[in-house]
Amino acid sequence: MIARALLLALTVAASPAPAASPPPANVFRSVALAFDGKRLIVAGGGVLRAAPACTCASGVAGRAVMVTLGPDGAIVALRRALPGEAGRPAKDIPTTAYVFVPHASDDDAQLVTVTIDVSVPNQTPPTDDVYLSSERSGWNPAEIRLNRIDALHFSAQLKLPAGVRFAYRITRGSFSTGERDTAFQLPPPHTIIPAAGGVQKITVDNWADITN
Amino acid sequence: MRRLRAAAFAACAFVAALTVAADARVTYDLRAGGVSFFADAVALVAHDRVRIAFANGLHAEADAAYADLTHNRIVLAGHAVLQAGSRRASGDAAAVDLESGRVDILDATEGARETTLALGAAKAVPIAGDRFAFPELEERRAYIRARRAEVTAHANVRLLPANFPNSPGAVPVPAYLYTYAANPSFGANSLGGATFDQPYGIFGNTNQLLAADFRYESGIGPTVALQDHLVDDDTAYLVTSIDSPQRADRLFALNGYERLGPHLSQTITAEADHSFGDVAYSLTGALGRASSTLSISIDGPDSYEDLSVRSPDAHFWHGWAAHVRADYGLATVPGGVFSAAPDPLAYETAYHRIAELYLASPLFKLPLGTTLQTTYDYSRTWYNFPTRYDAFTGNATLSKRLSKQLSMIVNYAATYDYDIYFNGLQGRFYPPVTEIAPDGTPWPGYDAFSGASEYRGVTASAYYAPRPDTSLRLTLATANDFPQFHGYGRAPDFLSFDLRLRPLPNVGIDLGRGDQFGWGGQRYTEWTFAVLP
Numbered sequence: 001m002i003a004r005a006l007l008l009a010l011t012v013a014a015s016p017a018p019a020a021s022p023p024p025a026n027v028f029r030s031v032a033l034a035f036d037g038k039r040l041i042v043a044g045g046g047v048l049r050a051a052p053a054c055t056c057a058s059g060v061a062g063r064a065v066m067v068t069l070g071p072d073g074a075i076v077a078l079r080r081a082l083p084g085e086a087g088r089p090a091k092d093i094p095t096t097a098y099v100f101v102p103h104a105s106d107d108d109a110q111l112v113t114v115t116i117d118v119s120v121p122n123q124t125p126p127t128d129d130v131y132l133s134s135e136r137s138g139w140n141p142a143e144i145r146l147n148r149i150d151a152l153h154f155s156a157q158l159k160l161p162a163g164v165r166f167a168y169r170i171t172r173g174s175f176s177t178g179e180r181d182t183a184f185q186l187p188p189p190h191t192i193i194p195a196a197g198g199v200q201k202i203t204v205d206n207w208a209d210i211t212n
Numbered sequence: 213m214r215r216l217r218a219a220a221f222a223a224c225a226f227v228a229a230l231t232v233a234a235d236a237r238v239t240y241d242l243r244a245g246g247v248s249f250f251a252d253a254v255a256l257v258a259h260d261r262v263r264i265a266f267a268n269g270l271h272a273e274a275d276a277a278y279a280d281l282t283h284n285r286i287v288l289a290g291h292a293v294l295q296a297g298s299r300r301a302s303g304d305a306a307a308v309d310l311e312s313g314r315v316d317i318l319d320a321t322e323g324a325r326e327t328t329l330a331l332g333a334a335k336a337v338p339i340a341g342d343r344f345a346f347p348e349l350e351e352r353r354a355y356i357r358a359r360r361a362e363v364t365a366h367a368n369v370r371l372l373p374a375n376f377p378n379s380p381g382a383v384p385v386p387a388y389l390y391t392y393a394a395n396p397s398f399g400a401n402s403l404g405g406a407t408f409d410q411p412y413g414i415f416g417n418t419n420q421l422l423a424a425d426f427r428y429e430s431g432i433g434p435t436v437a438l439q440d441h442l443v444d445d446d447t448a449y450l451v452t453s454i455d456s457p458q459r460a461d462r463l464f465a466l467n468g469y470e471r472l473g474p475h476l477s478q479t480i481t482a483e484a485d486h487s488f489g490d491v492a493y494s495l496t497g498a499l500g501r502a503s504s505t506l507s508i509s510i511d512g513p514d515s516y517e518d519l520s521v522r523s524p525d526a527h528f529w530h531g532w533a534a535h536v537r538a539d540y541g542l543a544t545v546p547g548g549v550f551s552a553a554p555d556p557l558a559y560e561t562a563y564h565r566i567a568e569l570y571l572a573s574p575l576f577k578l579p580l581g582t583t584l585q586t587t588y589d590y591s592r593t594w595y596n597f598p599t600r601y602d603a604f605t606g607n608a609t610l611s612k613r614l615s616k617q618l619s620m621i622v623n624y625a626a627t628y629d630y631d632i633y634f635n636g637l638q639g640r641f642y643p644p645v646t647e648i649a650p651d652g653t654p655w656p657g658y659d660a661f662s663g664a665s666e667y668r669g670v671t672a673s674a675y676y677a678p679r680p681d682t683s684l685r686l687t688l689a690t691a692n693d694f695p696q697f698h699g700y701g702r703a704p705d706f707l708s709f710d711l712r713l714r715p716l717p718n719v720g721i722d723l724g725r726g727d728q729f730g731w732g733g734q735r736y737t738e739w740t741f742a743v744l745p
Contacts, residue, residue, distance in 0.1 A: 034292075041305050102341030185477050
C-alpha cells in the first residue's frame with residue numbers, strides 16, 4: 001500500500017511540465033478590457049484599432065484573448081484564448097500599434113519563483129519539521145513544509161504573484177510552536193515583494209515552546 | 213469551577229457580540245453572474261452584468277471586473293458606469309482605487325480622464341497602465357465561485373453562495389467568509405486537536421473573526437465548535453472557543469497574549485467543562501540579554517508556580533555555543549506531590565530547583581559535502597524531598613545536500629533519564645510490576661525498570677522537492693529504548709512518508725502514512741490527509 005502510494009507520489013512529483021511551442025510573432029495574449037468593434041482596450045490600458053476586415057469576436061471584456069496584428073499594427077483577428085494557448089505577452093506589442101499608449105503597463109501579475117532560506121536556533125528538535133505560515137492560507141500554521149538542508153537550515157521555493165507583498169511567519173506546525181524574537185516576544189511577520197529569482201534569508205531567534 | 217466556566221462563557225459571548233457589532237463595515241458589495249475568488253492572488257474576477265455598491269454611496273456597473281483585495285482597487289471592464297448621487301461617469305473601462313480615492317475612466321476614442329470617488333470634475337490624464345492591470349487569473353482555477361462578494365477592506369471577503377470547484381470533498385455552502393487580514397494572530401487557536409477541522413468564517417473584520425469549526429474528534433465523532441479571534445497587530449490576541457456546544461461536556465477555552473513592552477509579554481490559557489477546569493498564566497521577559505519566564509498554573513485542586521531564567525548563548529572556541537538555565541518552583545497537590553512517599557501529606561507542597569547546561573557545536577563541514585552538528589543538554593532537578601532527577605540528551609545530525617531538489621539528513625539521539633530516590637525509597641516509587649503489553653501479553657522484564665530509562669534512536673530522512681509546492685519526505689527511524697516491549701514505547705522500526713502537492717494553484721494536498729512493522733500488533737498508522745488552501 002505504502003509502496004504504491006509512494007510510486008504514485010513520485011510519478012506525480014517528477015512528471016515534467018509539457019513543452020510549449022513558441023507563439024507566432026504577431027499573436028499576442030492579453031485580457032481585453034473592452035471592445036466596441038473598432039477599438040480594443042487591453043489590460044494595462046493600451047488602445048488598439050481593429051482593421052475594417054477584422055475577424056473579431058465580441059463580448060470579450062474581462063476575458064483572455066488572442067490578438068493578431070497585421071503589418072500596419074491593426075487587429076486582423078481577435079478571439080477568446082484557449083486554456084494554455086501560447087501568445088506573446090501584451091508588453092511586446094509595438095508602441096506604434098497603439099492608438100493610446102499606456103504608461104508603465106503592468107498587465108500581468110505573473111507567478112514568479114522565490115526562495116526562502118531559514119536559519120533556526122540550535123535548540124530546534126532535529127526530527128521536527130519546520131513550516132511557513134502566511135496570510136495566503138489564513139495563517140494556517142502548517143501551510144508549507146520547508147525542506148531541511150542541514151541541522152540548522154531549511155529552505156522552500158514558492159510560486160508567488162510578482163510584486164504583491166507576501167507576509168509570513170515560521171512555525172514547527174502549530175501556532176504554539178511559532179517563532180519568537182530574541183526576547184521571546186511575538187515578532188512581526190516577515191515580508192517579501194516577490195521578484196523572479198528572489199532569495200530571502202531569515203533567522204528564527206527562538207521558538208515559543210522551547211525556553212530551555 | 214463554576215465561576216471559571218461562567219467567566220469563559222462570558223468572555224466568549226462578549227467577544228462574539230463585539231464581532232457581530234463590528235461586522236457592519238462592508239467596504240463594497242459586488243454582484244455578478246459569476247464571481248471567482250483566487251486565494252493565491254487574493255483577488256476576485258467577476259463576469260456578466262457586474263454591479264458594485266460601495267459603502268460611500270458610489271455605484272458601479274460593467275461587463276466584467278477585477279478586484280485586487282490586497283491593494284483595495286477595482287478595474288471595471290466593458291461599459292463601465294459609475295454613479296454617485298446625481299453625478300454619473302461612464303467609459304469603456306474604469307479603475308477605482310479605494311485607498312487614494314482616485315478614479316480613472318478610460319474611453320477607447322478619447323483616452324483617460326481622472327476624477328474622484330465623488331465623481332467631481334474630471335481632467336484628461338495619460339493612461340496609467342498599472343491602474344488598469346487586469347491579470348489573467350482564470351487559468352489558475354478559482355478557489356471559490358459565487359455570485360456575490362461582500363468585501364471588508366484589508367480583512368475578509370464573504371462569498372455567497374460559495375462553491376469550491378477545485379477542492380475535493382468541500383461542500384457548497386450558502387456563504388463563506390475568507391479572511392485575508394494581514395494579522396498572523398488569526399492563526400492562534402484555543403481548540404484542541406482533531407482528526408479533521410474545517411473552519412467556516414461567520415463574521416469578521418480586520419481585528420476579529422468568529423468562525424464555526426466543523427470537526428471530527430476522536431471519541432466524540434463529528435461535531436462543531438465556535439471560535440472567536442480578537443487580534444491587535446502584534447501586540448495582543450484573545451481566542452475564545454466553545455467545543456461541542458450541543459453536548460453536556462462542552463468545553464470552553466481561551467488563549468490570550470499581550471505584549472506589555474518591547475521585552476515583556478503575558479499569556480493566559482484556560483479551559484473548563486462540566487467536570488474540570490485549568491488555567492495557566494505566564495509572564496515572559498528579558499533581563500538584559502537573558503530571558504526569564506514566570507509561570508503559574510492551576511489544574512483543578514493542584515497548582516504549580518515556576519520561575520526560569522536562561523542566560524544568552526555564549527559563543528566561544530570556533531563557534532561552539534553554550535547557555536545555562538536556572539529554575540525554581542513549587543507544586544501544591546492535595547494528598548501529596550509524592551503519593552508513594554511514606555508520609556505523602558507532609559509534602560502537599562514541594563519545592564524544586566533545576567540547573568541546566570546546554571552546549572551546541574558549530575556546523576562542521578565534513579568531506580563529501582556533508583555537514584555535522586551536535587548538541588548536548590544536561591539538567592539536574594532537586595526537591596525538598598530525598599529525590600533527584602537527572603537528564604542528559606545528546607544529538608548528532610549529519611546532512612548532505614545531493615542536489616537542489618534532494619537532501620539527506622541522519623540524526624542520532626540519545627536521552628538518559630534517572631529518577632533517583634534516596635533513603636531506600638527507590639523501591640516504593642518503582643516497585644516490581646509485571647506490565648501487560650498492549651497486545652495482552654505480560655512482560656516480566658519491566659521489573660528491571662527502577663527509574664532509569666534510555667532512549668536511543670537513529671532517524672534518516674530524505675527531502676525531495678522537485679518543484680515549488682511539491683515536496684516528499686521519506687523517513688526511516690529505528691529506536692532502541694528501555695523500557696520498550698511488545699508495543700510499549702516507541703516502535704523499534706518505523707517507516708513513513710509525507711507528500712505535499714499542489715495540483716491546482718489554489719488547492720494543496722498533504723498525504724502521509726507510516727509503517728511500524730507490526731509493533732504491538734499494529735502495522736500501518738492511519739492515513740493523514742489534509743486539503744490546504
